Amino acid sequence: xxxxxxxxxxxxxxxxxxxFATTINYFDRSIIxxxxxxxxxxxxxxNSDYANIMVSFKIAYALGLLxxxxxxxxLGTKKGYTLSIAIWSIFGMLHALVRPGFSVIGxxxxxxxxGFGEAGNFPAAIKTTAEWFPKKDRAFATGLFNAAxxxxxxxxxxxxxxxxxxxxxxxxxxxxxxxALSAIWVFLWFRMYKKPEVHPKVSKEELAYIQSxxxxxxxxxxxxxxxxxxxxxxxxxxxxVTDAVWWFYLFWGAKFLATTFDVNIKNIALPFFVIxxxxxxxxxxxxxxxxxxxxxxxxxxxxxxxxxxxxALIILPVSFVAVTENKWVAILLIGxxxxxxxxWSANIFTLVxxxxxxxxxxxxxxxxxxxxxxxxxxxxxxxxxxxxxxxNTGYFWAFLIAGSCYLIxxxxxxxxxxxxxxxxxxxxxxxK
Numbered sequence: 001x002x003x004x005x006x007x008x009x010x011x012x013x014x015x016x017x018x019x020f021a022t023t024i025n026y027f028d029r030s031i032i033x034x035x036x037x038x039x040x041x042x043x044x045x046x047n048s049d050y051a052n053i054m055v056s057f058k059i060a061y062a063l064g065l066l067x068x069x070x071x072x073x074x075l076g077t078k079k080g081y082t083l084s085i086a087i088w089s090i091f092g093m094l095h096a097l098v099r100p101g102f103s104v105i106g107x108x109x110x111x112x113x114x115g116f117g118e119a120g121n122f123p124a125a126i127k128t129t130a131e132w133f134p135k136k137d138r139a140f141a142t143g144l145f146n147a148a149x150x151x152x153x154x155x156x157x158x159x160x161x162x163x164x165x166x167x168x169x170x171x172x173x174x175x176x177x178x179x180a181l182s183a184i185w186v187f188l189w190f191r192m193y194k195k196p197e198v199h200p201k202v203s204k205e206e207l208a209y210i211q212s213x214x215x216x217x218x219x220x221x222x223x224x225x226x227x228x229x230x231x232x233x234x235x236x237x238x239x240x241v242t243d244a245v246w247w248f249y250l251f252w253g254a255k256f257l258a259t260t261f262d263v264n265i266k267n268i269a270l271p272f273f274v275i276x277x278x279x280x281x282x283x284x285x286x287x288x289x290x291x292x293x294x295x296x297x298x299x300x301x302x303x304x305x306x307x308x309x310x311x312a313l314i315i316l317p318v319s320f321v322a323v324t325e326n327k328w329v330a331i332l333l334i335g336x337x338x339x340x341x342x343x344w345s346a347n348i349f350t351l352v353x354x355x356x357x358x359x360x361x362x363x364x365x366x367x368x369x370x371x372x373x374x375x376x377x378x379x380x381x382x383x384x385x386x387x388x389x390x391x392n393t394g395y396f397w398a399f400l401i402a403g404s405c406y407l408i409x410x411x412x413x414x415x416x417x418x419x420x421x422x423x424x425x426x427x428x429x430x431x432k
Contacts, residue, residue, distance in 0.1 A: 008206035010199065011132040013192060018125045018145040020185055021085060025121045026152025027159075028092045028114065028178045029057070032107070033251040034157045034272070035164065035171060037258040038265050042168040043103040051384025053104065054251050055377050057111035062373035064119025069366020072120060073222070073359060077128050078193050080362070082186055084120025089182035091117060096172035115373075122349070122369060123362035130353040130361050132196055135213045136294050138353055139304075143287020143346035150276035150283065150342065153250060157269040166265055222360050226427055227367065232355045235416035236368040238409055239308075239348040243372030244379040245402045246341050249275070249334060252383065256395055261327040271331045278335035279342045286311060286343020290350070300354050301420040305410070307347050312406035314340035319403030322396040337403065344406065355417070357425040 032039070036050060045053075072080030091113030098106035125145055133141045156174070163173050196202045196210050227233045257263035257271060286307060293303035318337035321330045352364045379398075386394035422430045 007209050008201075008203040010201050010206060011196070011210060014128060014132050015141055015145060017185070017189055017192065018128060019148040019151075020188075021081070022121060022125060022145050022148035023152045023155070024085070024178055024181045024185060025088065025118055026149040027155050027181075028088060028152070028175075029118060030153045030156035030250060031160060031174045032095075032111070033254055034160045034268060035168075035174075035265065036251070036255050038164070038166065038168050039103075039171065042171070043100055045104065046384075047387040048384045049104050050255075051380045053107045053111055054247075054380045056108035057115040058247070058373045058377045058380065060112040060115030061119050062370040062377070064116035065123065065366040065369035065373060067366075068116075068120035069123040069362045069364070069369070072124050072127060072362040072366075077124055077131065077195075078189070080120060081124040081128070082189060084117055084124060085182050085185060086117070087120075088114050088117025089179050092178045093176050095175040119366070119369065123365040126349050126352060126365045127358065127362040130358045132210060134210055135300065135354060136291055139290045139307075139347055139350040140284075140287040142349050143283045143285070143343070146287070146342060146346045146349070147280040147283035150279040150338075153279075154273050154276040157254075157272040161266055161269045164265060222357075222363070222425075222427070227356070227360050227364050230423070230427060231416050232351075232420075232423070233364050233367055235413045236348060236351055236364060237371040238416065239344075239351070239413050240368040240372035241375040241409060242341065242344065242406060243369070244375040245405065246338075246345070247376045248379060248383070248398060248402060249338055249341075251380075252398075253334065256392075257327070257331075259392055260395070261330070263327070271327075274331055275335040275338050278332075279338035282311075282314075282339025283342035283346050285339075287346040287350075289343070290347055301418075304347050304351060304354065304420070305414060308344060308410050308413075311340045311344040311347070312410050315344070315406050316403050319400045321399045322392075340406075351417075351420070355420055355422055357423065357427070359425060360423075360427065 032053075039045065040050060068080070068084060071083075074080075075083070091110055094113065095107065095110045098110060126142070129138055129141050129145070159177065160174050164170050194200075196207055202210075253272075253275070254263070254268055257268065263271060289310070290303045290307040293306065294300060298306075315337045318333050321333045324330050324333070349365065352368070353361055356364050383394055383398055386397070424430050
């Protein structure tokens with residue numbers, strides 16, 4: 001890292017804002033998963049009712065990713081990111097207005113708006129990373145802000161456990177907290193963000209470093225549909241099918257621990273802390289590893305894919321969670337898989353900026369995220385139905401699929417994108 005000394009580090013302040021926004025994003029979406037066993041008792045939900053509420057979120061998330069990705073590429077990162085966080089914060093707070101008489105419809109409506117707004121976070125964050133970091137540092141930078149998903153997921157059970165009673169009293173308050181956090185973020189974002197080439201606090205040396213391995217691009221916008229016929233778009237989208245696994249841990253993990261090991265709202269914090277602190281470590285290490293391999297002279301293609309293979313192998317043991325009778329063995333296996341998933345996620349996000357020009361990054365991330373959301377919708381519907389009909393045996397199949405799908409998907413990604421040849425600003429292969 002000696003080459004980066006004395007050139008300035010303003011890019012890490014921008015990265016800090018990405019981490020802050022992603023923390024808010026995941027705190028907001030994790031609250032309902034933590035409170036799920038309590039809310040089910042309060043409102044009399046079935047597993048299918050809960051699944052339908054989660055499906056509402058993911059339908060909006062899928063639609064939002066298609067719309068937000070293209071919108072952020074058109075509006076630019078500063079305005080697009082602000083719009084996204086404003087939408088999700090408003091609908092996050094609206095959860096607190098839901099009343100028992102229409103709890104399923106009310107929560108489904110609030111989750112729909114939340115999902116649509118939250119869809120802008122990752123397209124905007126990946127685009128910002130592509131603007132502010134050279135390719136050799138992007139996976140590490142992505143790993144750092146992606147680790148903030150776990151910070152939000154860790155904070156949720158502690159805040160909920162501190163504020164909400166076992167009978168559900170004060171359940172509305174956690175949904176209101178994000179409004180204040182979002183206002184602080186918007187203020188900082190508007191004050192600090194400009195593109196690096198026009199930012200007064202970015203030195204010439206830092207700008208040269210940021211642009212050291214990137215092609216110069218024109219300001220001309222690319223139509224959203226122009227990326228649809230690219231194999232690289234669908235390779236990334238296929239890799240994002242694994243989002244369904246992450247959401248399974250996030251939204252169904254507390255329910256699994258509650259029904260299998262009697263973990264409740266007051267003692268869920270420690271298991272979630274262990275799971276998501278491991279996930280944090282995985283995100284940072286996975287981002288670091290592929291960059292370190294590239295610095296040793298490995299090609300981008302080899303470094304990314306070998307790292308993804310290691311991730312897939314780390315995740316495999318989670319297949320056995322449903323057959324263990326020991327709570328902490330189950331928690332550690334889920335935590336190990338969460339670490340592998342976050343390392344995987346940091347690297348597949350970086351695949352987009354490795355291959356596509358910056359002007360198309362948010363659109364491709366949006367399309368891939370939409371595919372991941374659809375996979376999550378189908379998984380929720382199937383799991384909710386199986387759990388209502390067959391009880392906890394449904395978790396056996398859920399964890400088996402969660403553990404084994406990464407290896408299969410990696411093989412298919414390699415078939416679609418065997419060399420990871422970059423595309424120029426007109427989406428034509430760059431000839432070396």
